[in-house]
Amino acid sequence: MALESAFANFTRRDWERESVDGTVRVAIIGVGGFARQRALPGIADSRYCEASLLVTRSPDRTRSTAESFGVDHVVDHDAYLAGDHAGAYDAVYVATPNALHGGCVIAAAERGKHVLCEKPLEITVDRARNVVDACDDAGVTLMTAYRLQAEPAVRRTRELVRGGVVGDVVQVHGGFSNPLLEHASAGTWRLDPDLAGGGAMVDLGIYPLNTTRFVLDCDPVGVYATTHSSDDPFADVDQHVAFQLEFPNGATASCTASFDAHAGSRLQLVGTDGMISIASPFGGIVPHEMVVESGDVRMEYTGPPVDEVREEFDYFGYCVLSGTDPEPDGRDGLEDLSVIEAVYESARAGRRIDLE
Template sequence: MSGSPSEHAGAVGHHFAAFDRRDWHRPVDRGPLRFAVVGVGTFAKNRALPAISTVEQTETTVFVSNTVSESDPVAREYDIEAVVGYDEFHAGAATDDYDAVYVAAPNAFHREYAESAAKHGKHVLCEKPLATSVADARSMVDACEDAGVTLMTAYRLHVEPATRRTRELVQEGYIGRPVQVHSTFATKLLDGHDDDHWRLDPSIAGGGATIDLGVYPINAIRFLLDEDPVTVQGVTNAWGSAFDRVEEHAAFQLTFPSGVVASCSTTFDGQPDSHLQLVGTDGSISIDSPYGGDVPQEVTVECGDMRMEYTGAPVDDVCEEVAYFANHVLTGRRPGPDGRDGLTDLRVVEAVYDSAENGRRVELDADD
């Protein structure tokens, strides 16, 4: 993008002037959207339930759990009168009491809960990864499409302000033509978790650092570039004794039709950190800590001699995600990160595993 440093700064500042604007919002004349939360575990208690309670157009009316009862403190806190077991949920219990489900159960169970919700005519907001395999994800997509219900993969980055403002800058050419992307996501899985944590069981998690953490940069980069990768090359390994069944570390490279190359690394045993940088022919954009639960909303834009740092107000990204989903359902629109979005990411994840196992670059065909 041509222009003086002051012109660049002014143009960038224009996008950040209303940093947290909900540009996806449409007026709603009905609601609230009533949720059945499937899997009342740590994430549901700490993030999903408070978010649903906070968003004006949503409320939780049903718990689906085999371990929580109506007398449980969390049920009393959210005034939940209908608590049904998993078998009861599949059989259609309490279907008059909810409009949509939030699937917050471990990965391997996403498919069965989403398909039962679709069978009962309920919309689905499903945590990521969408499933543990491409086959399961495709079955979920087909079930929801056949039932005419919304399926959204819970990619909070699609509605998180720093990511949305960065996408706008990329699309409008502020860094010229994107050429490279660099991203990392590292965490200490076993800090606070035992060696029997479900994420260490491939039959439940579907894999290790690639499928659990890798979907974050995969999806974020696809969203920012507005294109899907065509080749994948990856390496995985494990050193810790707890990681005898899933990979502890992963690194992979994605190439896109435009020629952009993205290099990503993830680890279950590294100094906690996340970072995303897009490098273009005329500048770069960096987002600090985009993938954690507490996003600082810090964006740095460099273009020639101009460097601009912006820190937005804190935003609860789960609240944004829930509000986005509800607004799209209540206004009859299809959300951006839908089921096919989650399906595409799993195709990339499986290609990383294929590449790591066979030591070759994997070409991705267009999905059906």
């Protein structure tokens, strides 16, 4: 693969292989800050999805949001589970606290609705497997919301790796930090292990974990990890985490995540013949600043930002309309949860954990 060709038509949707008609009507389950600020605007700008119902704990307070985005129906969670307005949507987007994902997804699958579920799929592997089985039994599409898999900089990075531009990848360095309490209270569900399933690893570390698996196109065989937490409000979850993944080809990935550090993210892949670095890959709209070194050639690229949330919903809608299986499917979500459980086991035991 010629390095110069990597940046041609950088934002192309290589997954969009055929023309499809129509849109997928989506029920948004959980109308928190991310749904209001990112998901609903992304759907409004998308080609293949439209929001048709909001599911919330506070319908009265959510009606103004529904009006802003032209959503006709607002119901509470009990009404959703009871099937109210089930004819108004074709699919659901689940953005509730993690421990509530399973019930919302299974209820959708039982009604034949397709599912886009935020990561992690659930708070344990066993509970997530129930989600995957329910969607398989119902014959509906299940996509785990790894939006970076639809993001152009990450997709181009995978192409560069596959094309051998940097030789064999030997090391990956990934990190994601965010000062949680600057934009959330100490009572946030993200600090409740019963609702979140973990702390920085579950909420932030999952980004370098999944992205590394995606660009290398393989799964780790071993993990070693450490976690650290101070007193309240971080006493019950991991405030900081560092984990190293070992891959069957000998590559290693060294990753970190923190709930209590300056906001930032990075992803760098070092190969036998070169290096790829993406600026700020995980923290929002990716600026598309990349540096690629291949042998004696070095190229820097800066392109227009692309809203990866819009790309994610368009990819999901396209998969539903075209009958295409999404790459970040339920089993992709299961694999990450298996690694996350191994991270926590390693941190408790102080040793390397083998992954099946």
